[in-house]
Amino acid sequence: MRNVTLEQLYEHPVTQKYVKRSGLAHAIAASYHAFHLAVKNNANPDLAVKAAFLHDMGHYTWYRNGEWDFDSYKENDIHSIKGAERAHKLLIRLGENPGHAKEIAVAVLLHTDSFLPVNHDQLQLSTLQQIVALADELDEEPAGGHHYRSISESKARRDIKNLDQLIDQSLQKSRAEETSEV
Numbered sequence: 001m002r003n004v005t006l007e008q009l010y011e012h013p014v015t016q017k018y019v020k021r022s023g024l025a026h027a028i029a030a031s032y033h034a035f036h037l038a039v040k041n042n043a044n045p046d047l048a049v050k051a052a053f054l055h056d057m058g059h060y061t062w063y064r065n066g067e068w069d070f071d072s073y074k075e076n077d078i079h080s081i082k083g084a085e086r087a088h089k090l091l092i093r094l095g096e097n098p099g100h101a102k103e104i105a106v107a108v109l110l111h112t113d114s115f116l117p118v119n120h121d122q123l124q125l126s127t128l129q130q131i132v133a134l135a136d137e138l139d140e141e142p143a144g145g146h147h148y149r150s151i152s153e154s155k156a157r158r159d160i161k162n163l164d165q166l167i168d169q170s171l172q173k174s175r176a177e178e179t180s181e182v
């Protein structure tokens with residue numbers, strides 16, 4: 001049993017505000033990539049999907065005179081730091097296992113190296129952290145287009161419920177495999 005479902009995360013007003021601000025369609029697409037990558041690499045799909053879904057929730061809007069100001073974004077952005085903190089607070093509030101909340105928050109923190117003094121390849125990222133970074137990259141479009149793709153409320157809700165089911169099935173399958181090995 002998971003403490004928190006993706007649907008519960010999605011319904012929360014904090015998610016509604018921040019995940020929608022940075023692009024709900026992108027968050028959902030990255031979550032599907034994360035699910036498949038987790039299954040393929042024997043990582044926990046629940047943590048991978050939650051981190052991918054929340055990875056951009058720290059974005060701030062760097063607009064000046066109605067236009068996105070790339071220069072100040074590049075220079076001042078700390079969205080992965082803010083995202084990690086917001087994701088952690090939200091997960092703990094909803095009753096997430098604290099160890100899981102930490103793993104998800106650190107994967108959000110390290111999904112990009114844009115704020116780090118070193119590149120990703122100079123870090124020893126865990127499998128989960130690599131999955132979340134790759135899931136994001138797989139859905140990226142030139143000039144940040146992925147943040148502006150739209151998705152209807154009903155499709156978003158369907159996709160999220162479907163992901164919850166996929167995660168439950170995958171966790172049940174791994175539990176059954178573990179028991180049959182004993």
Ligand SMILES: [Fe+2]
Nearest residue numbers: 026055056136
């Ligand atoms: Fe992203």
